[in-house]
Amino acid sequence: LRREKEQRLRQRRLRDLRALALGQADFQLQDTSGTPRSRADLLGRWVLLYFGFTHCPDVCPEELEKLCRAVELLEGVPGLPPVQPLFITVDPARDDAAALGRYLRDFHPRLQGLTGTAEQVRAAAGAFRVYVSAGPPDPDGDYVVDHSVLTFLLGPDGLVRDCYGRSRTAEELAKSVRGHMESYEPLPP
Amino acid sequence: PARMAAPTREERTACWGARDEFWQCLDSHGDDAAKCEKLRRAFESRCPQQWVKHFDKRRDFLKYKKKLETEGYVPPEAAGKS
Numbered sequence: 001l002r003r004e005k006e007q008r009l010r011q012r013r014l015r016d017l018r019a020l021a022l023g024q025a026d027f028q029l030q031d032t033s034g035t036p037r038s039r040a041d042l043l044g045r046w047v048l049l050y051f052g053f054t055h056c057p058d059v060c061p062e063e064l065e066k067l068c069r070a071v072e073l074l075e076g077v078p079g080l081p082p083v084q085p086l087f088i089t090v091d092p093a094r095d096d097a098a099a100l101g102r103y104l105r106d107f108h109p110r111l112q113g114l115t116g117t118a119e120q121v122r123a124a125a126g127a128f129r130v131y132v133s134a135g136p137p138d139p140d141g142d143y144v145v146d147h148s149v150l151t152f153l154l155g156p157d158g159l160v161r162d163c164y165g166r167s168r169t170a171e172e173l174a175k176s177v178r179g180h181m182e183s184y185e186p187l188p189p
Numbered sequence: 190p191a192r193m194a195a196p197t198r199e200e201r202t203a204c205w206g207a208r209d210e211f212w213q214c215l216d217s218h219g220d221d222a223a224k225c226e227k228l229r230r231a232f233e234s235r236c237p238q239q240w241v242k243h244f245d246k247r248r249d250f251l252k253y254k255k256k257l258e259t260e261g262y263v264p265p266e267a268a269g270k271s
Contacts, residue, residue, distance in 0.1 A: 055193075055196075058205070058243075058244075058247075094193070094195070102197075103195060143239060144239050
């Protein structure tokens with residue numbers, strides 16, 4: 001009876017997530033090799049997605065380290081499907097494909113990055129309700145971008161299954177992702 | 190205009206190290222910045238200006254947070270402004 005209840009709760013949560021339609025809108029971006037990528041390219045895999053920018057003073061490197069550490073922990077668990085770590089820039093003016101490639105290679109070998117035109121990036125951030133606000137430039141033209149700090153977990157069906165803030169550790173992320181994987185049921189179409 | 194490259198991992202680590210040394214100095218001198226000028230200059234030379242501003246604000250925030258935790262919240266005296 002308890003199992004049935006848990007099952008119903010899960011199904012309801014999934015329906016709520018689908019109704020929220022977070023990240024459902026398509027996006028058109030390019031990866032670090034310049035290849036066009038859209039949401040369809042993410043289907044069929046688990047994805048841990050973070051929005052940030054390469055000129056970020058501390059938060060983005062910390063969150064990326066954490067995300068990649070969680071991916072490493074999951075890689076150590078036999079039988080789990082692989083997780084795709086993914087970074088989308090909120091600063092397309094400076095973070096072109098080359099800049100992203102240089103930045104991301106310090107973190108995890110499978111970490112991918114996406115960029116695009118200002119409009120494409122705005123649409124992608126909007127699809128995930130990620131707040132983005134570039135600050136005023138200093139005399140050198142440098143600026144920071146204020147943005148929501150969230151790591152999204154996408155399931156193989158493309159639905160956002162969870163999101164994680166600053167306070168979660170890599171271990172907590174890995175544990176949560178594993179829980180989602182083990183109880184995964186694709187939402188009926 | 191030429192696009193500025195983002196700091197590399199090594200540059201980030203050097204900046205954070207200089208910041209931490211400066212902050213440790215402030216911690217041991219009751220936040221008397223005059224006692225830590227050399228480390229302040231090192232911090233400013235190792236970090237982009239935008240990052241220095243960001244970390245200065247962060248330090249203020251951390252101090253305020255600590256104050257709240259130790260002294261409790263003291264509401265500002267009611268002023269004429271709404």
